[in-house]
Amino acid sequence: MKEGGFEERRREAWDDYERLVASVEKGKPEAGVNELPRRFRELCSDLALASHRMYRGQMVGRLNELVIRGYKLLYRSRRKGAESFVRFLVADFPAAVRREWRLFWLCSAMFWVPFFAMMAMAWVDLDWVQAILGPQGMAGLEAMYGGEEEQIAHLREEFGSNFMMFGHYIQNNVSIDFRIFAGGIVACLGTIFFLVYNGLAIGASAGYVTYACNPESFWTFVAGHSSFELIGMVIAGVAGMRLGLAVLKPGRMTRGKAIGAAAKKSLPLILGAAGMTVLAAFIEGFWSAQRLPADLKYGVGIAFWVLHVGYFLMLGRGAREA
Amino acid sequence: MEGRGARLDTLQAIELAEGVEVRLRVAGPLLRGGALALDLVIQWAVILLVGFVLMLTGTVVGGQTSVGMISLLWFFVWWWYPVFFEAGRWGATPGKKIVGLRVVQTSGSPITFGQAVLRNFLRYADGLPFLGLGFFGIPTFGFALATVVATRRFQRLGDLAARTVVVYDKLVAEPEVPAPPPIESTAPSVALRPEEVRALAAFRDRAGLWSEGRREEIADHARELSGSSGPAGVSRLMAMAHWLQDRDRR
Incomplete structure (x- = not known):
């Protein structure tokens, strides 16, 4: 068949198809859209x-x-419903964390070793802690935790300030998780930097407060949300390390392909970490500063840690990846 | 495709499940930089505008609630605005939409939510190195530029991780200028490979766009095939293209 004849014979079908596609693109499908898949294959x-x-x-x-x-x-991905969300929550996320157990312990060490080192330093040689916190940091900590009883609760007396802190924690802490993750693609350097940096800074603050301020006001405040926030941060670190290792050690794939494959593995980790940090912000905003007996707050904090251990160890077993 | 050697154009051939090959035009760094700048302007405008309104309501209602709202606004506009638009039906942030770009999977289909998350969260790493201190400061997007230039499909780090490419949403049709009518129809002296046939067909299609001198200049590159140069070479090539395209195919 000659070119002209081909075009003449098919032109009408093409025009019909174009009209249907345009109508769907505008969101007002015309009659006959059911035929679109068939017409699409003809056009192909x-x-x-x-x-x-x-x-x-x-x-x-x-x-x-x-x-x-x-x-x-035709190939627009369908929005996944509540079912896949629940499956992510009770199976996929803990299973994904368990699969990366080596990196999990590595990242935990990168956070907790500097943390405990700085806490110990508060007793051994306070200069280290002072060097990290700086005069402003120390003054801030003393203003919050220096007094006899819970000053945080006083600070939160103004209307809406719980919500203010909630918004602040979301913006600040979840952004930190995302940066820990993204920094990993630079050959793990960003992830390592942020984990160690946070370990040092948080450990120094905890050490300084325990040494020089009123420890109870600090520990009762952080007890409730600590498990969500710190485990979430470590998991964001796992996601970042996964990416960085693909750059450093791509195996038998090209680096570009290895990064793509690693990113797929790290996606549930970073989403789960973000979710945990959001929960931490809820607790930190609306629960941690409540004026309640210290024992109750410690109890809740410990209960959350135990729940986390159970969650990551037990849920999602047996459900193998398809 | 990898082994086919260097190509001069940015057309990316992708085979669909239907067994047909479509061509997407991959967008380069300049246009994407423009889209990024537009997005930044839009993001700042939203933050300033909505933030201002929230501050006003805050002074009316009293209390600190509006400060918290502004923090949340900042968080959502900064991290989730591109994810929301790219995973949505546009497949592009407003900046890309204005410039005429779209994000697709390397397979050509629209991107998923997960891919939108990956490529946009990694924008932070693409922003490196930062002016100022290490991982803080003002992003220069040096890493993004370096990887875009170094990869075959202009992918930044986020694109590599999410397996996406940024393409032109609508391919601009070439202006149609009728080529000079063929005078004769000649069979090529040797058997041609498909790419060579395609090149001949493209030469004939586009001949109407060029001046006589330009046609001869291009035709002279195929002197070995046509066996003559100058105007004679042009008409020989046209005749061959005519023979190849319009011969009767039963």
């Missing part, structure tokens, strides 16, 4: 034919554009 074969026979560039170009527009509509 037209394009294959036209480019195989090397017809005019303009005609092939138009068919190419029409196929892309249809493909975009």
Whole structure:
């Protein structure tokens, strides 16, 4: 068949198809959209034919554009419902963390070793702690935790200040998780830097407060949300290390492909870590500063830690990745 | 495709499940930088505008609630604005939409939520190195530029991780200028490979866009095939293209 004849015979079908696609793109589907998949496949074969026979560039170009527009509509990913969210919560996320248990312990060490080192330093040689916190940091800690009883609760007396702190924690802490993750792609350097840095800074604060201020006001405050926030941070670190290791040690794949494969593995980790940190912000904003007996707060804090251990050890077992 | 050697154009051929190959035009760093700048302007405008309104309501209602709202606003606009738009039906942030770009999977289909999360959270790493201290400060997007230039499909780090590419949303059709009518139809002296046939067809399609001198200049590159140079070479090539395209195919 000659080019002109081919175009003449098929033109009407192409125009119909284009009208249908345009109507769906505008969100007002016309009658006959049910036929779109069939028409799409016809168009695909037209394009294959036209480019195989090397017809005019303009005609092939138009068919190419029409196929892309249809493909975009037909292959749009369907929004996943509540079911996949629940599955992520009770199975996929803990299983993903367990799969990376080596990196989990490595990242935990990168946070906790500097943390306890700085806490110990508060007794051995306070200069180290002072060097890290700086005069402003120390003054801030004393203002919050220096007094006899819970000053945080006083600070939160103004209307809406719980919500203010909640917003602040979301913005600050979840952003830290995302940076820990993204920094990993630079050959793990960003992840290591942020984990160790946070370990040092948090350990120094905890050590300084325990040494020089009123420890109870500090520990009762952090008890409730500590498990969510710190485990979440470590898991964000695992996600970042996963990416960075793909750059350092791509194995038998090219680096680009290895990064893609590692990112797929790290996606549930970073989403889960973000979710945990959001929960931590809720607790930190609305619970941690409440004026309640210290024993109750410690009890809740310990209960959350135990729940986390159980969650990550037990849930999602047996459900193998498809 | 990898082994086919260097290509001059940015067309990316992708085979669909339907067994047909479509061509996407991958977008380069300049246009993407423009889209990024537009997005930054939009993000700042939203933060300033909505933040201002929240501050006003805060003074009316009293209390600190509005400060918390502004923190949340900042968080959502900064991290989730691109994810929301790219995972949505546009497949592009407003900046990309204005410039005429779209994010797709390397397979050509629209991106998923997970991919939007990956490529946008990693924008932080693409922003390195930062002016100022190490991992803080003002992003220069040096890493993004370096990887975009170094990869075949102009992918930044986030694109590599999420397996996405940024393409032109609509391919601009070439202006249609009728080529000079073929005078004769000649079979090529040797058997041609498909790419060579395609090149001949493209030469014929585009001949109408060029001046006579330019046609001869291009035709002279194929002197070995046509066996003559200058105007004679041009008409020989046109005749061959005519023979190849319009011969009867039963």
